[in-house]
Amino acid sequence: MGTILEIQDARYRYPHGPEALKGVSIRIRQGSKVALVGPNGAGKSTLFQLFNGMIRPDSGSVLFAGTPIEYTAKALRELRRSVGLVFQNPDIQIIAPTVYQDVAFGPVNLGLARDAVDRAVRSALSAVGLAGYERRPPHHLSGGEKKRVAIAGILAMEPDVLVFDEPTSSLDPASSEEIMDLLDELSTGGRTIIISTHDVELAYRWADHVILMEQGMVLARGSPEEVFSDHSLLRAARLKPPWILDLYHELVARSIVEGRAPPKSVLEFTDRIEQHVHGHAPRRGEAEAMGTVYICNADTVSGDELRLLFEEGHVDHIGAMGSRAKEFANRELILLDFTYGVIDKCILKSLIGENSLIITSGGMIEHVHRRISEYSAESGRDLAAVTVPEAGALRPAGRIADCD
Numbered sequence: 422m423g424t425i426l427e428i429q430d431a432r433y434r435y436p437h438g439p440e441a442l443k444g445v446s447i448r449i450r451q452g453s454k455v456a457l458v459g460p461n462g463a464g465k466s467t468l469f470q471l472f473n474g475m476i477r478p479d480s481g482s483v484l485f486a487g488t489p490i491e492y493t494a495k496a497l498r499e500l501r502r503s504v505g506l507v508f509q510n511p512d513i514q515i516i517a518p519t520v521y522q523d524v525a526f527g528p529v530n531l532g533l534a535r536d537a538v539d540r541a542v543r544s545a546l547s548a549v550g551l552a553g554y555e556r557r558p559p560h561h562l563s564g565g566e567k568k569r570v571a572i573a574g575i576l577a578m579e580p581d582v583l584v585f586d587e588p589t590s591s592l593d594p595a596s597s598e599e600i601m602d603l604l605d606e607l608s609t610g611g612r613t614i615i616i617s618t619h620d621v622e623l624a625y626r627w628a629d630h631v632i633l634m635e636q637g638m639v640l641a642r643g644s645p646e647e648v649f650s651d652h653s654l655l656r657a658a659r660l661k662p663p664w665i666l667d668l669y670h671e672l673v674a675r676s677i678v679e680g681r682a683p684p685k686s687v688l689e690f691t692d693r694i695e696q697h698v699h700g701h702a703p704r705r706g707e708a709e710a711m712g713t714v715y716i717c718n719a720d721t722v723s724g725d726e727l728r729l730l731f732e733e734g735h736v737d738h739i740g741a742m743g744s745r746a747k748e749f750a751n752r753e754l755i756l757l758d759f760t761y762g763v764i765d766k767c768i769l770k771s772l773i774g775e776n777s778l779i780i781t782s783g784g785m786i787e788h789v790h791r792r793i794s795e796y797s798a799e800s801g802r803d804l805a806a807v808t809v810p811e812a813g814a815l816r817p818a819g820r821i822a823d824c825d
């Protein structure tokens with residue numbers, strides 16, 4: 422994939438303020454998930470404002486799709502169709518008297534017809550879990566709800582690049598996970614997603630590229646494993662390593678796990694420990710008593726079909742990925758066990774012989790199958806992923822083999 426956004430040696434000083442960017446150069450690949458981390462005042466929000474031309478560097482350049490940004494009103498309007506920026510503080514972004522009008526602001530300004538505006542607003546509100554809030558005044562909403570309104574306002578314009586300044590700040594843990602799931606969904610759909618965050622755990626497991634900033638400069642960039650393994654850099658940036666890496670380095674130091682590439686997730690970590698305990702990776706056919714991951718399409722399955730599945734005792738855990746799936750579960754009063762990191766959590770359950778159901782939709786169905794077959798190939802285990810409802814797809818309940 423090519424470079425979608427590029428900053429070349431940008432410097433920026435606020436009027437009567439500090440030099441917030443001191444020669445920053447970065448490249449963002451199209452379709453990537455990038456986390457910008459760094460302490461307070463590092464320059465993250467300032468850098469974000471360069472991305473959609475809200476501020477202009479004193480020197481250096483900003484390129485979108487290989488072309489330097491022009492700072493005319495027309496060119497900036499075009500740019501902001503492609504690069505949507507969600508501010509850290511939603512109060513800056515929310516301007517209209519009702520949620521509907523606020524989210525409609527962008528599409529109306531793009532000149533969309535009334536029907537198209539309506540579709541864009543409803544789909545964006547449903548994506549952030551705010552369907553039904555259309556008539557509410559945004560200023561009477563909670564901080565987290567306002568944040569979702571601000572995100573919906575950007576989603577409604579369907580930009581290629583979405584830039585989120587601290588997307589999970591002021592959200593409770595469940596809402597944070599839902600927003601991260603939404604970002605994953607957008608990324609699976611091909612968008613480029615850039616976030617800033619102080620949450621190293623989130624950045625480590627979510628991002629495929631991390632940029633570490635401090636005092637208006639880029640200190641490091643690379644994979645999350647590379648950037649977060651450098652303790653002295655993290656100390657310089659007043660950040661702590663993610664707990665999973667901390668634990669991994671301790672276990673390597675005591676020769677409890679092998680010091681190969683650090684694990685990204687609980688699933689990878691437990692596999693590594695298991696390999697160490699057994700002295701080898703599990704061989705195909707050895708892994709008895711594995712559970713099945715059932716996958717269903719929220720757009721075509723009915724609540725009754727799923728209830729039958731539950732009544733027959735096929736499913737021990739239920740997860741939903743993506744906004745349409747969560748809406749479906751909500752509508753059908755299906756209680757969800759997993760709403761984020763769903764695939765890994767279901768694989769972990771399979772490994773202890775329990776069955777899970779993943780409710781999802783669209784391109785995510787293919788994504789789930791791919792991830793599970795990749796895991797099967799990498800781990801040497803025959804993990805079953807079955808789309809339901811499908812004739813003969815369900816195996817009898819209580820089928821787990823006896824173990825010696």
Ligand SMILES: Nc1ncnc2c1ncn2[C@@H]1O[C@H](COP(=O)(O)OP(=O)(O)OP(=O)(O)O)[C@@H](O)[C@H]1O
Pocket residue numbers: 435436437438439440441459460461462463464465466467468
């Ligand atoms: N509007 C402004 N006027 C003057 N100085 C500003 C302004 N906005 C930010 N700054 C200064 O620019 C520097 C970089 O700030 P910025 O908000 O980009 O950092 P940040 O990494 O986003 O921080 P945080 O994590 O706290 O949000 C800081 O020294 C800050 O005080």
